[in-house]
Amino acid sequence: MKKNNYLFLFAIITGFLISIGNPAASAADMNYSVKAVIPENQIDQSKTYFDLKMAAGEQQEISLEIENSSDQDVTIQVDINTATTNRNGVINYGESKGSKDSSLTYDISKLITGENEVVLLPKEKKTVNYMLTMPKKSFDGILLGGFYIHKKMTQEEIESEKNVQIKNDFSYIVGVKLTETDKKIEPDLELNTITPGLQNYRTVVNATLQNTSPIIISGMTVDAKVSKEGSDKILHETKKDNQSMAPNSSYEFPISWDNQELKPGKYTLLLTANTEDKKGWNFKKNFEIKGDVKKLNKEAVEIEKTDNLYFYMIITLIAILVVAGILFFIIKNKKSKKTKHII
Template sequence: MLPLLASTLLFPVHTDATAMNFSVNAIIPDNQIDKSKSYFDLRIAPGEEQTVHVTMTNETDKELTVLTSVNTATTNDNGIVDYSQEKPKLDNTLKHPIAEFTESAGEVVIPANSSKDYPIKITMPNEKIDGTILGGIYFKEKNQAKKETQSKEIQIENQYAYVIGMMLSQNDTEIKADLALNDITPTQINYRNVVTANLQNTEATILKDLDVQAEIFKKDGTKVLHEATKNNMRMAPNSNFNFPISWGTDEFKAGKYRMDMIATSGKQVWQWSEYFTIHDDTAKKLNDKALDIEPDYTWLYIVAGSLLALLILLLVFLWGRKSKKKEEE
């Protein structure tokens, strides 16, 4: 778990400034689109170069070393825009990751009780680009002490970092978001069986207020087997994430299934009805590793019921033979 510190509601993340030994502050330049914002929201022409600055302040009596990077925005599997990954797996529709045309130091030493300027050079691509290029300037103290919390099955390491958002554009052209449904996959999260549906924002714009509802049926069934709903998600431009549908305490059963999904963002609506298969070997492999599942004993009940029926028939037969023998005597 990696709580981050951010400067605005556009980058909604958990904050805990008391855990930090330093602070950061963006120096807003003249080409800022909205000067009331404390993150970078810049209009830069094709091929133009610009250097922006962040002031880093060491608030301790000891020298600090801070690790820094400009990270391309992605979307994590909780439906939250993520700026923490220095080398993320990028979506195949992303043509201009912000990390490829920014230059900055990867490590900054700040003397005790002092401030230091941190410059980031931006070189805009030469071609015309419509839409938003999104990322975040990420700051984390080197050799930061890690705080651990532990549950029965999961150990979590808490580290703290700052992120200052960086949003770049070349023009005012409005881009309409579009959402695609890709692979539907049986898998596990924290050793619990889930089916994930990969959702992809294929356009260079932030997809806001995303609500998703999914239901899973047998291939031609009408009874809902499993369902999931999540509201108020947000996706980075040209990114994807895996939306999970929990299988609860049920084992995976091999077979063909159907997933009906509806997604909405404002007035935009997307609907899908897609088939997928859980194969025998996949079901067995995942069930063997899963926690908290309740085995399906239906087959055992069927066998037990059949044996009971045979026993009753045998008793009736034997009773009939005995009665017939008495009549003959």
């Protein structure tokens, strides 16, 4: 349990640091602060996020303390999200555009109700209350999510950033971890769909990994190898360390296609995943890349069009041979005529 707490805290801090970006810029924009008001039933009072053990159906008020340090009115947007996993293998507490995972039984965003917008006067500090209602049916493991808090932009700020390509969105994350029992839960990993795609405009094949258990998977090393179906020759391989997954979540693990075209055909994926706790999974799955990948290949950058290169080389070689043959025939013909004339 302690190890998961450390990992949870690390993920929260990492998400916060990523979101605030450049310290010099954040000093000017982070003109408000947020902290959790830690309740008496907090598992560890030293934690700065909500880590609560409650009973099925129990209700409890939890609070955020928000302070405006600026000389202007500010509107703070407060979103409540269930934790997901992004394609970098990092637990995400911000908004997720994808649908909820099929293995997720209880969604934290549905269990906490309260204000989504908080208006603060200059230098005002406000305690904002939210109602947390646990599921009526008892569960084992953990529910993971958090408050994603950021300043709502004024119309003037929106207008001023219209022509800005890189926009900073400084935010706070206050995590929420809920438990009911002390039962130990073993992680369970599944390999689902395998599909071609692009990452940063480079060709990849995405292997969807799913954590179907209500527990954090952390410190995971994933090694994915792709070969032609029926062959042992490895065509492409991607290995990544320190992958983490939120409870009951999925993410697309991108396998680099090494800047090569996605060629239609039948392939085999061998994927192994191992955690620091020596928990491991081995998957072998056949998949097919179909002919509808032309658009992906066209959109990809720095792609090596090896087939076209070989094709042009062969055509060029044939053309050279044909021209050389014609020249040889013409020269030989001329020599033959000259010889006859002399005689």
